[in-house]
Amino acid sequence: MSERCDLLITNLNAATMDPSIAGGYGVIEDAAIAVTKGRIVWIGPRRDLPECTPDRIVDGEGQWATPGLIDCHTHLVYGGHRAGEFARRLGGESYEEVARSGGGIISTVRATRGASAENLYKLAEPRLHALMAEGVTTVEIKSGYGLDLDTELKQLRTARRLAQHNSVEIVTTCLAAHALPPEYDGRADEYIDLICEQILPAVAREQLADAVDMFCETIGFTVDQCQRVIDAAKKLDLPVKVHAEQLARTGATEMAAKSGALSVDHIEYISDADVLAMAESGTVAVLLPGAFYTLHETQVPPIEKLREAGVCMALATDLNPGSCPIASLRLMMNMGCQLFGLTPAEALAGVTRAAARALGLCCSRGVLREGLRADIVLWPMDTPDQLAYEVGALKPARIFLEGRDITAC
Numbered sequence: 001m002s003e004r005c006d007l008l009i010t011n012l013n014a015a016t017m018d019p020s021i022a023g024g025y026g027v028i029e030d031a032a033i034a035v036t037k038g039r040i041v042w043i044g045p046r047r048d049l050p051e052c053t054p055d056r057i058v059d060g061e062g063q064w065a066t067p068g069l070i071d072c073h074t075h076l077v078y079g080g081h082r083a084g085e086f087a088r089r090l091g092g093e094s095y096e097e098v099a100r101s102g103g104g105i106i107s108t109v110r111a112t113r114g115a116s117a118e119n120l121y122k123l124a125e126p127r128l129h130a131l132m133a134e135g136v137t138t139v140e141i142k143s144g145y146g147l148d149l150d151t152e153l154k155q156l157r158t159a160r161r162l163a164q165h166n167s168v169e170i171v172t173t174c175l176a177a178h179a180l181p182p183e184y185d186g187r188a189d190e191y192i193d194l195i196c197e198q199i200l201p202a203v204a205r206e207q208l209a210d211a212v213d214m215f216c217e218t219i220g221f222t223v224d225q226c227q228r229v230i231d232a233a234k235k236l237d238l239p240v241k242v243h244a245e246q247l248a249r250t251g252a253t254e255m256a257a258k259s260g261a262l263s264v265d266h267i268e269y270i271s272d273a274d275v276l277a278m279a280e281s282g283t284v285a286v287l288l289p290g291a292f293y294t295l296h297e298t299q300v301p302p303i304e305k306l307r308e309a310g311v312c313m314a315l316a317t318d319l320n321p322g323s324c325p326i327a328s329l330r331l332m333m334n335m336g337c338q339l340f341g342l343t344p345a346e347a348l349a350g351v352t353r354a355a356a357r358a359l360g361l362c363c364s365r366g367v368l369r370e371g372l373r374a375d376i377v378l379w380p381m382d383t384p385d386q387l388a389y390e391v392g393a394l395k396p397a398r399i400f401l402e403g404r405d406i407t408a409c
């Protein structure tokens with residue numbers, strides 16, 4: 001480390017989430033972190049800190065530092081709401097029944113097509129701010145409520161605009177293969193043609209998406225249709241993610257692992273063979289307990305088998321109007337433990353290190369380590385277990401985005 005640095009944070013305990021440091025949290029007690037040009041240039045025990053002259057010193061006041069939290073799966077740009085359906089499901093109707101009756105995703109598509117870009121922005125920003133207030137410094141936002149060229153582009157442009165006007169990193173994903181639009185009723189293969197030949201090329205030309213996703217499910221698209229979307233994405237050098245095995249086993253995870261997908265998301269109904277395929281391909285398991293809870297699902301993903309196979313397990317909100325209208329990543333940490341049996345340390349890894357990997361960003365964030373982005377959150381707590389244990393009152397004391405103090409933003 002050179003003598004000068006921009007920022008020095010001392011007098012703190014660090015939960016680095018660095019797997020090369022023993023223990024679930026990679027703890028460094030009484031630590032110091034030096035930052036230059038938005039990157040961590042030194043982290044370690046304060047007593048070992050080399051001579052340096054920082055432009056700015058922040059006293060951590062004995063608090064805990066973690067990497068900035070990452071929500072690697074949201075659909076937070078959409079028009080309207082689905083409170084009416086919530087009541088119908090409480091009345092006993094299933095998610096599939098509501099969808100087949102013309103509600104579900106298609107009702108949000110109607111509202112999103114009818115909303116102006118300005119209005120979509122205004123509706124999305126408070127959802128984004130709710131996540132940022134919890135210490136989230138990177139958010140993934142999917143399209144998927146347009147299902148036509150113009151509205152898919154409108155959604156992705158809105159997500160890019162949110163990044164320009166908010167102190168948070170946003171990565172975007174094109175999920176045009178989310179549901180079949182009414183105008184293509186009974187013509188799913190032709191809609192897949194539209195996605196592969198028009199929507200994805202247009203999205204790539206305007207660099208509006210960092211990845212491509214698809215809903216491979218009984219009420220979504222088939223494995224063959226999704227394989228075509230994957231092939232088209234690969235031609236455009238876009239990585240892929242798959243909503244897989246949420247409601248039944250379809251073969252989606254097997255297809256995704258074979259295609260080198262970044263992640264498979266939901267995965268309640270995966271088989272033992274799917275677990276091994278993910279372990280082999282390095283595809284990340286993105287667990288979405290909020291959708292599990294909201295849909296009254298009972299099939300828990302095979303956490304113990306994933307753990308034994310060494311599959312990387314991430315956690316995310318899946319923030320969307322239908323299956324998870326919950327803008328809280330911290331609540332997902334709690335649910336990941338309570339509903340799925342994760343440990344508190346696995347829950348924090350799920351929204352830092354593993355989430356970065358699910359977005360193909362593990363070289364830049366998700367761990368407090370030299371060379372990575374200085375996305376750092378300070379928490380007024382006694383132990384990192386508190387992050388999964390309690391929800392609501394425990395808030396970040398300080399938030400740094402690439403070394404910039406954004407606490408007040």
Ligand code: DI6
Binds near residue numbers: 243246320323
């Ligand atoms: N699975 C889900 O749970 C969400 N999308 C998906 O592929 C639901 C989206 C919605 O209901 O609006």
Ligand code: FE
Binds near residue numbers: 318
């Ligand atoms: Fe989703």
